[in-house]
Amino acid sequence: MSQTVEGAAQPAKRGRPGYDRSGLLDAAVAVFNESGYDATSVSALAARLGLSKAALYHHFSSKEEILETALSEALDGLEGVLVRTQSVVPSERLAAVLEGAVRVLAAHLPAVTLLLRVRGNSEIERRALERRRAFDQQVTGIVRAAQKEGTVRDDVDASVATRLLFGMVNSLVEWYRPGGAEDADALARDVLTVALDGLRTR
């Protein structure tokens, strides 16, 4: 991370080497994911990003604001999937929600990774967990509707099925990397294949 040359000449830009708000958010979240949010002080974060604390505070008023912005990015994405699939019939909505969730995870990998590591250590984290729970409950409702319709088997409890499906989806943060061997399309197709049809041939 190098200081911009004009930094010295143009005081207004001093201390903001190459980051806009969105780039800074991604870089900060990457540091949180690597070292832990609680374990990372603002000083340590600024040092890791090659910034002064003042430059960091130019974009975000606090570490908490960075956390809240990232968690909202992930949750807005997931909740958006539910909104966009609202008019899809139950038989197809579960597939559409799973596919949408994989795409949100692939497109917002650092933010979703952070969301999945949140443990409820602060008011911001507890609110995020509350939104995650509400999302899970809505998906469980979609599974239940498809079971009623007869398109999803009902010998697995709807909330257990939802947990297993999202266990599979969420585990992608452990190994999926953009630009790797599997792209988001292939990933979504594989998840849908295992989740809906299973691996056993017939």
Place this chain on the structure above:
Amino acid sequence: MSQTVEGAAQPAKRGRPGYDRSGLLDAAVAVFNESGYDATSVSALAARLGLSKAALYHHFSSKEEILETALSEALDGLEGVLVRTQSVVPSERLAAVLEGAVRVLAAHLPAVTLLLRVRGNSEIERRALERRRAFDQQVTGIVRAAQKEGTVRDDVDASVATRLLFGMVNSLVEWYRPGGAEDADALARDVLTVALDGLRTR
């Protein structure tokens, strides 16, 4: 955590209130899972367990030995599943391995949880990750053999399939609690149903 009364009278037992080695291991691993292994000092661990550091050192020579013992417990269990299913035909071995992995996870929940959070920050952790990778590769080999045999679909890459399956299995540590609504039998059955047959009715 109360000190045993005989602790004062019988110097040989002083400072070991109610823990044998195995009980101490479980309690220590629970603290690591809650607060993070790296973030927990021996002093903090002893304090949380209501023990003196000397009492802790009576059972384990170091924090590292506790980590290594717990990781081995989890890995021995998982590798044991592969050994026990060695003579099972490929068409049934994948199911047997998944079922065995769910049972190991349910029976050794704290140790498996710790294993899944290991990031490779020390030689002990790197060796554990190496054993986990070897386990995953063996399972991938089992999936591949079943694909060759024609009993597992081959339109999902064997290593991706293995990651998705263990993503689902490993996510159980997030919500499975012994004595809860789902027991290990029901859990294993649900995982096999989703993994092998899928949720969609036919």
